[in-house]
Amino acid sequence: MSLEHFISIHDITTDEFKHLMDLGFRLKKETKQGIPHPILRGKVLGMIFTKSSTRTRISFETGMYQLGGYPIFLSSHDIQLGRGESIYDTANVMSRFVDGIMIRTYAHQDVLDLARFGSVPVINGLTDLLHPCQVMADLMTVYEHKGRLEGLKLAYIGDGNNMAHSLLYGCAKAGMDISVATPKGYEPDSEIVQNAKEDAKETGSKIVVTYDPVEAMTDADVVCTDTWVSMGQEAEKAERIKIFKDYQINSELFEKSKDDSIFIHCLPAYRGYEVTEDIIDGPRSVIFDEAENRLHAQKAVLAAVMGKI
Ligand code: CP
Ligand code: NVA
Secondary structure (H helix, E strand, C coil), rough: CCCCCCCHHHHHHHHHHHHHHHHHHHHHHHHHCCCCCCCCCEEEEEECCCCCCCCCCCHHHHHHCHHHHHHHEECCCHHHHHCCCCCCHHHHHHHHHHEEEEECCHHHHHHHHHHHCCCCCCCCCCCCCCCCHHHHHHHHHHHHHHHHCCEEEEEEEEECCCHHHHHHHHHHHCCEEEEEEHHHHCCCHHHHHHHHHHHHHHCCCCCCEEEEHHHCCCCCCCCEECCCCCCHHHHHHHHHHHCCCHHCCCCCHCCCCCCCEEEEEECCEEECCCCHHHHHHHCCCCCCHHHHHHHHHHHHHHHHCCCCC
């Protein structure tokens, strides 16, 4: 399969989505069995970070190494982009050196511009709008624990942020129902909800956006939340903690979901805010399987965009 870029799950077809999931599982199995798969031998990935990261950086670096390629970590503190060099020049220059670019940054438009001006594949490692690699890993994790995706219901409780947006796109592609519950004023972007509803027509998934966390949680197979204070929103922390307090995943709310529901969280998590310790560290939490799957899901993305597999 040949994917030009991986910027949004909305951009890929349902077949491409399934291919990436299958490839992720294959690469995971081979990794566990010690079977090498140097699909990207001799290829170089430039990784631009203008925001912090633990999982994304480590999983992309490790993934490139396991695929036989070489990753270069480029913090905006060190490269000229951080001093005002344009995306246009950065894209053109980097395209002369590397075979692919992964970028984590604030403005989604910068990622689109990097893809437009450069001539190598671009992978979105998180923007203020979307976090598609995370959701590929999330859906791999759900599949592993539930044996299917189609027909399941995911409840996302909290901020209508980049995670909510990519989950809307991911669930719509996977044929999963999704209910997003947020406080007023923190709803997901209406254009993204509309796009997800369009995608859902093909797969039959049901998309609901509500202010009522109990409604969203009812009969959910998968329960998900994210930080109330995303990167770049630190100044709003005190205000957000007040606004989101009724959207905490605690035992009272968790028990509205199915008895065998699982809890996922992209991490980093803030215990006592968006989720209580008993839930995130409890028996139905699969957060570390989910974190591990970043590696496998992203190797599939790398193999598809840089190796045309
Ligand atoms: N979930 C996630 O993207 O984690 P990092 O911010 O640590 O990369
Ligand atoms: N919504 C969070 C996700 C972190 C992985 C943020 O953007 O900071």
